[in-house]
Amino acid sequence: MNAIGVFDSGYGGLTVLKEIVKGLPQYDYVYLGDNARAPYGNRSFETVYQYTLQAVKWFFDQGCPLVVLACNTASAKALRTIQQNDLPSLAPNNRVLGVIRPTTEVMGHYTQTKHIGILATSGTVSSESYVIESEKFFPEVKVHQQACPLWVPIIENGEAQTEGARFFIKKYVDQLKAQSSEIDTVLLACTHYPLIFDQIQNELPAGTKLLSQGSIVAGSLADYLNRHPEMECRLSQSGARQFYTTDDPGDFNRHASLFYGEGVGAGHVDLTRAIH
Incomplete structure (x- = not known):
């Protein structure tokens, strides 16, 4: 095979x-x-x-x-x-x-304001990979990153629907929103995050595009x-x-x-x- x-x-x-x-x-x-x-x-x-x-x-x-x-x-x-x-x-x-290059090749097409938010693990954020790669394809787009270190363990431990999960989902999304009021597109830059897609969407301003990588x-x-x-x-x-x-x-x-x-x-x- x-x-x-x-x-x-x-x-x-x-x-x-x-x-x-x-x-x-x-x-x-x-x-x-x-x-x-x-x-x-x-x-x-x-x-x-x-x-x-x-x-x-x-x-x-x-x-x-x-x-x-x-x-x-x-x-x-x-x-x-x-x-x-x-x-x-x-x-x-x-x-x-x-998964980063194919995502950054297209994500700039989704934003009208030229401000994109990235929700990711601490490692992905610290690598600056999305910022660096996005610059190659969409130099006019500003990328705002937010690390969400507790989301993966919450999801893997079956806690995604709990009150504690809602608290940390809101916390990290609010921290991203605080970086810029112009963010109109948000990328889930971790393959776990689609499992809490709806909860994340609920914390974003109406009309914000939420992208999953799959x-x-x-x-x-x-x-x-x-x-x-x-x-x-x-x-x-x-x-x-x-x-x-x-x-x-x-x-x-x-x-x-x-x-x-x-x-x-x-x-x-x-x-x-x-x-x-």
Whole structure:
């Protein structure tokens, strides 16, 4: 099987995989969540890079010629180094893609005021990746960032509908709004956040556009495969889906349906053994 690999630090990337499968159901997919070492959001650049590189090597060992980092933190802290320093010697004909560039390529089209808000993990915010990449495509757009460090643990612990969750959703959205009254478009720059989409929308001013990454990334991947037939022809197309986690598969399966929309049966992987 020459599947498309989809990687995330935990469950969140399943929201991206769900949209990719919806748009490109014919391909085979292998999903890996590094739940044993999640969350990545507050880890150092070097640690995220090492963890992500281990995952990329594992995907290559499974025969995946194309890997999508469906994790914003991994895309921000590891993607460029892997593409520039590791791929040429590791597997020069394989490719690793992220979620930040395809998002920044289009997000400027949604704003009328030229002010966009970013809600993300602390790691993604500190990397400045959205600011840097947006500048390349929409230099006239001002990007306002807000870290939301408690949202991922709230979501993963099944607390998203509680009073405590509402407090922290309102807190971070209010902090973003305080940065500028001109923000008319807000991007959810973490793959977990679609699970609290409605609560976030309720805290935003009426008429504010709220963007989720899954459909954007899925459209970008379809475009990439159209433009790169040499990669597209290497991918197997039997509609197979495989799921793996670095933590307890039973626990992963119980949480995964929340993000993926249907049940999954995951296997276990020890990434520390994926180092060549």
